Every structure is written in structure tokens, then in C-alpha cells.
Amino acid sequence: MTSAPRTALKARKRPVQSRSRVTVDAIFEATIQVLLRDGMSALTTTRVAERAGVSVGTMYQYFPNKQALVYALNERFLDTLAGRIEATCGRMKGAPLPEMVDALINTYWTAKTERAEVTRALYRSVAELDNDELxxxxxxxxxxxxxxxxTSAENGAVEDVDALNLTLASxxxxxxxxxxxxxxxxxxxxxxxxxxTEMCRAYIGALYA
Amino acid sequence: MTSAPRTALKARKRPVQSRSRVTVDAIFEATIQVLLRDGMSALTTTRVAERAGVSVGTMYQYFPNKQALVYALNERFLDTLAGRIEATCGRMKGAPLPEMVDALINTYWTAKTERAEVTRALYRSVAELDNDELxxxxxxxxxxxxxxxxTSAENGAVEDVDALNLTLASxxxxxxxxxxxxxxxxxxxxxxxxxxTEMCRAYIGALYA
Amino acid sequence: MTSAPRTALKARKRPVQSRSRVTVDAIFEATIQVLLRDGMSALTTTRVAERAGVSVGTMYQYFPNKQALVYALNERFLDTLAGRIEATCGRMKGAPLPEMVDALINTYWTAKTERAEVTRALYRSVAELDNDELxxxxxxxxxxxxxxxxTSAENGAVEDVDALNLTLASxxxxxxxxxxxxxxxxxxxxxxxxxxTEMCRAYIGALYA
Amino acid sequence: MTSAPRTALKARKRPVQSRSRVTVDAIFEATIQVLLRDGMSALTTTRVAERAGVSVGTMYQYFPNKQALVYALNERFLDTLAGRIEATCGRMKGAPLPEMVDALINTYWTAKTERAEVTRALYRSVAELDNDELxxxxxxxxxxxxxxxxTSAENGAVEDVDALNLTLASxxxxxxxxxxxxxxxxxxxxxxxxxxTEMCRAYIGALYA
DNA sequence: GATGAATGAGGGTTCATTCAT
DNA sequence: AATGAATGAACCCTCATTCAT
Structure with a gap:
């Protein structure tokens, strides 16, 4: 997730000091609010800054341009999501395949559902971006x-893990x-x-029948 | 597909005459070109008109505003797609369930793949729209x-068609x-x-085991 | 009233044929309608033509441009008004001064009030024009x-008719x-x-006291 | 004068700081200039901004749209004019009626004549507006x-002040x-x-004869 | 560091006018 | 003579970005 985006999209400074951290968070939260309330086309720097309680100038201290802001916001969410998936995968190492699938679906579904509206807003915001990298x-x-x-599945090695992974993930x-x-x-x-869940289990079952 | 969109998005005139038809098609094609080459944020009315070889004014004779253009473009594609699905479904009536699923996947996948780039462009363009209606x-x-x-599946009635449909479609x-x-x-x-395909078949198999 | 306006504002043809006359009248009436309903800023050639039941092209056959249309419309009204004033003045020749004033006020007031809304609309429409000539x-x-x-007033010559006229008219x-x-x-x-009326009479009275 | 206009016409910010005040004044002056030189139909936002020596953006920081600008300009003039009339009326309290009338005519006539061309330009500019409120x-x-x-007239109460006022004002x-x-x-x-002046005095004289 | 007024390129849209049919 | 689709200059307005304070 922290892989290098186009330079133009890089955040200007890492918010090391706690004050900065608060500011950046406020900006992120404000961005989400505006996105939710008014949609992508109303997402102006002024409005975000206003809602975040900072000046536009300050916003530009943390993000070199508007795109970078949206980019960073999505990055943050995907980072969190990836982290959750990693946690689940770590926890399920060595478990039976069907249980792995259950856990994966649970994690992903829950993550998306928790703040459904936010998810939806982000889906939209990212469409304008140079999506692919993200x-x-x-x-x-x-x-x-x-x-x-x-790979660590309990009852022996899966024949083609990559194919299985591609399929299930997609x-x-x-x-x-x-x-x-x-x-x-x-x-x-x-x-x-x-x-x-049933379907995935059925597929796995069929694979090893 | 032709259900009433918000009035603001409705096309201005139906292109009845063949000349108009050509013009509108040129505009649609130009829109796709711009979307492909430069992305949604570069989709300006001037640029579209230019590439379509007409004046902005002419564009506005057929579409009340930019959104309506993008809307109509997506509508047209979804219309075509829905038509293809209907054709497939018509053709497969009474066939065995697994073959139905094969046919459905084929149709959908092919439709999306034929002009993959266009599909991608449209996916992006629609994000800005009031997507839901479409x-x-x-x-x-x-x-x-x-x-x-x-419902017409060969080997007897499916128990819960709606659930099956929801699942497979999603x-x-x-x-x-x-x-x-x-x-x-x-x-x-x-x-x-x-x-x-395998997965869907496995699911169906499991349902009627 | 028929004095030469700037060439650009001249009507293209005098409607001699009765068909033309009807068309021009329809255009005039349509102009007033639009002015009344939607105001000066919504007075577009298309809208006027539409309401008049003719094509824009036809409209341009009678008026070289939009301004000429508005100009002609106002000219027509002022022509009529001037005609009425002339009639009144003709009728009142030789009458006592106070009665002349009564008649003049009556004529003018009535003319303006009969179609008050139209009058108001025209007042507005003329503001854009090169008013002065008209x-x-x-x-x-x-x-x-x-x-x-x-000059023909019953009880002897007025001392300074021009001044009196200027004053009363204004x-x-x-x-x-x-x-x-x-x-x-x-x-x-x-x-x-x-x-x-009282005031004008009082003034006249004072003049000859 | 400062009574609430339609929200759409309200000025965006009150120019409190002296710099803003200067800017707004420059814009007003530029508007008048353009109105004088080129007329209402040539009054474009770009032209006004240009002549005022500011950017269009700046203009829009103070006025939400073009109409609001013209509205505010007229409002300012009418405000000043009303102020002058109030001053005169205050000064003339208790004076004899004929002197009041003299003073009123003087004030109004002078106010309009001082910058006659400006007055004329404003008369025209206001025609497009929603005049009435103003x-x-x-x-x-x-x-x-x-x-x-x-009401305060020296030689006793006027019988119907409202009628007198309506008449003289009109x-x-x-x-x-x-x-x-x-x-x-x-x-x-x-x-x-x-x-x-004579006429008004004669009228008053006749009233109390 | 923070501010927010100023900038101005560029966007969407309109509409008077023309001209091929 | 009449039509109305096509034109495109020009308009109003927005908003990402900068920089003097």
C-alpha cells in the first residue's frame, strides 16, 4: 500500500507530530463527510478545508493537490483493509480450507459493511483516480x-494455489x-x-472430490 | 433500460432522421474515444464535440447537458447488454441448469471483453452519475x-429461484x-x-445433491 | 414615429400582403406574450418564433435581427399612442385650456392602463435599445x-406655448x-x-391669474 | 434600502477591511464606466473585472452573480438618494409647505443631475432587474x-397627508x-x-385657498 | 506555520444568426 | 417562401492553486 504513487500524488509530509496527525485526520474525515453529503462533484478543496476547520493553505501543506488527498484517503482505507485480511490469514494458518474461506468472506464483508456509506463514497471517489496502482x-x-x-491448508497442499487464490479472491x-x-x-x-459461502465451499469440495 | 431517468438527464430529441442518427452515433463514439484516451476528468463538451466533428451547439441539440450524454451512453450499453442476456435466456429455456449457467457466463464475459477498454471507460464514467437508476x-x-x-430448468423446478438468481447474478x-x-x-x-464456471456448477450440484 | 432608425434596426420588408401582415402580427403578439410571461432575458428568437407558430428563418425574413424586432414592437406602440394623442388634440382644438389638460391626461392614462402589463413589459424591453431615437x-x-x-386655446393665446407644452408633457x-x-x-x-389633474389646472389658473 | 433582497441577489461579503472596501468601490465604479461607455448589454463580468483591475474570481468573492452586482450598485445609489431626501426633510421640518416643496425638488433634481449620465445608465440597468423590491x-x-x-408643516395640519405625499412624490x-x-x-x-416648482406651489395654494 | 484573498484558465451552456434543403 | 439543424463566439461562473501577510 505504501508503494510509490506518481510523485504528484505523494503526500507532502508524514505527519509525525501529534498535532499534524490530528490535522490530517480531520481533513480525511472532512473529505469523507463531504463525499457522503454532497458527492464527488462537490468535493472542493475549500469545502473540505472548511469542514475540517483548517484553511486551504494548511491543507496544501499536507497534500500537494486535490488528487493526492483523495488518493491518500483511499490508500488509508485499503491499507486498513489489507491489514485486516493479513490478520485473518495469519490467524487461520493451518486451518481447514473451508474455514479459511468462511473467515475470508467474513472479514471482507464485515469491513465493507461496517461503514457501508463510506465504502460507497470511496468507490466513487476512486473512479477518477489513477486507480490501477492503488x-x-x-x-x-x-x-x-x-x-x-x-498454502498452509491443513489437509495437504492445494494443487494450484495461485489459481485457487485468483478464483476465490475475484x-x-x-x-x-x-x-x-x-x-x-x-x-x-x-x-x-x-x-x-456455500458456493465457495462447494467449489473447494469439488476440487478435492 | 428505457425507464424514465430524471428529466434533467433525458435526451433532447430522439434521432429519427438518418442524419441525426449518424450525428448522435458520432457523438457517442467520440465520447468513448475521449474517455479512453484522456479519462473522465478530461471529458469536456468541447473536446467531445471536436472529436465528433460537430459543434458544441449541435451536441446540445441532442443532449441537454454533459451528464445526460454520459447517461445516455451508459444506457445504450446496458440496453444492448440486457438485450443479449435476454436473447441467451430465451435460447436456453428448458435446458439443464448447468448449461444455463455456462451460457450466462459466456454471454456476460464476452460482452464485457469484446471492447474491454470501452467497458473499463464506462465503468469509470458511470461513477459520477446518479448510478442507481441505471x-x-x-x-x-x-x-x-x-x-x-x-424457472424453466429441465430437471424440475428450482426450490427458491429468486435466491438462486440473486446468488448467480451477483x-x-x-x-x-x-x-x-x-x-x-x-x-x-x-x-x-x-x-x-466450475464454481457455479459445483454450487448447483450441491444444491440438488 | 416612422423616422429612420439606424439601418440595422429597420424592418426588412413592409408587410403589404395580407399574409405577411398576419405573420408579423403573430410575431409581435408572441413577443409580447414572451415578454409578459418570462421577461426580457428570456426573450429569445427561438421562443418568439415558436410561440408565433413560425420558424426562426421566417422571423428573420421580416426582421433583420432581434433588436429590430423589439424596436419595431415599441415603435408600433408609440405610433398608436401618438395617433391617439393627435386625435385628442384634434378634437379639443379651440376648447378651454383646462379641458384640454383633462383630455390629455385622460388619453395618456387610459392608453397606458388598458394593457398595463404590456406597457410595463415594453418599458423594460426598450431599456436595452437605443432608446433615444424612439x-x-x-x-x-x-x-x-x-x-x-x-395654441388654439379658447381664451386667447398662451404666452409661451413651448414652455407650457414642455411642462405639461413632462x-x-x-x-x-x-x-x-x-x-x-x-x-x-x-x-x-x-x-x-387638479395640479395641472391649478398651474394653468396661476399662469393666467 | 438595506431590506432583504432575494437571497440570490445578496452580496457575498460585507467589505469590512479597507482593502476590500477599495476593491468593491473599484468594481462599482467599473460597472458604471462600462454601463456608460457600452451599455447594459455589454456589461459582462469579464469586462467589469478588467476595468476594475481585479480578476473575475475576485468579483465573485463579493457578488454571487452578475445580477447581484447591478442590484447592489442600484441599491447603493438609492440608499444615498434616500439619505439625502431624509436629510432635506429633517432640515425642513416645521417650514412652510411651499418651501418644503422647493427643497424637495431641489434635492431630487440636483441628486439626479450631478452625475446625469450615471443616473441614465442606472435607470437602464435596473430595467432588467427585479426592480420592484428595490x-x-x-x-x-x-x-x-x-x-x-x-405633517410638520408650519401653517397647520394638512388634511390628507398621504394623498398629498403620493401626489407630490409621483x-x-x-x-x-x-x-x-x-x-x-x-x-x-x-x-x-x-x-x-410653480406647479406644485400652485397646487398647494389651491388646496388651502 | 497558518491564513484566506486573489488569481485566471477553463468549463458548461446559450442563442442570434445562417443556409442547405 | 419557409424551414430548422448547425454553428461557434461569447457568456457566466467555478475552483485548484498560490503567496503576501
Missing amino acids: MHAFAARADAATTAMF VIYGTVRNAFERGLTQEEASVLRRNL | MHAFAARADAATTAMF VIYGTVRNAFERGLTQEEASVLRRNL | MHAFAARADAATTAMF VIYGTVRNAFERGLTQEEASVLRRNL | MHAFAARADAATTAMF VIYGTVRNAFERGLTQEEASVLRRNL
């Missing part, structure tokens, strides 16, 4: 973690995102979540 | 078609999109595609 | 008529216009009208 | 002042405006001014 960095980290986990991440975009009801969501 | 209209049409298809559409965003290699893509 | 032409015609009338026309702009109630209007 | 606010203030003055303001629109010569103007 996604790749996240994918790389997450894939490393899940691959390591799958299906899980993709399905969860799609669930968001469809705006499912609570009930539909829980049906889908259960069935997604 | 998605819902598409979902409604596609769901109706697939549900009808699943997984398939979601996975395909995720595949795009990850920017998979040709090979990875074909592995994923095969495995997605 | 006003001068009207003033010249009206002044000629009133001066002739005052006071009467000015007061009536001001009444419009203040948006007086029915009652206030009639009080004002009565008092204006 | 006029009413002015009228209310001016009427209050004159009514109070007339006649005076209307006549002065009409004088402008006719574009009188210096000499004609002074004749008219004298006669207007």
Missing part, C-alpha cells in the same frame, strides 16, 4: 496473505462489491452472503 | 430474463467486473473464467 | 400635436410612468390621477 | 421622510425622470424645473 498494491498485499494462508471481492451496487435489502444481503 | 433498470431487466430461464457480474479491475493477463482471465 | 420621434409627434392644441408623461413603477393600488391610482 | 424599499424610506415633513420623481429621458437642453431643463 488496486494493484492492495491486491498484491492481499494476495500474498491469502496465498500464504491457502469471486469474493467482486461479489461483495456487486452486492453494494445493487443496493440489496438487509435480507437479500444475508441470503447472498450465505450462498456465497 | 443499475436498477438493468438489473430488473436482466433479473427478469434469468429468473424466467432458471457472483457472475461481480466477478467479471473484478476481473476487469484487477487487469488480469489473458491467461489469468481464462483460468478465472473456467473456474468461475 | 423617444424623440414620439416626443416630436406628440409635442407637435399638443402645441398646436394649446409632468403628465412622467407622473403616469412613475405611477406604473410604484405599482399603486387601484385606489391610490385614482387619487393620483385626480390630483394630477 | 423601488419599494426606496419609496418606503422616502415616503416616510416626506410624509413626516409634510409628480416630482416622475417629472424628473421624464426630463432625463427626453434629453432636454440645459435651458429647457431649467425652464421645466422652475415650472415644476
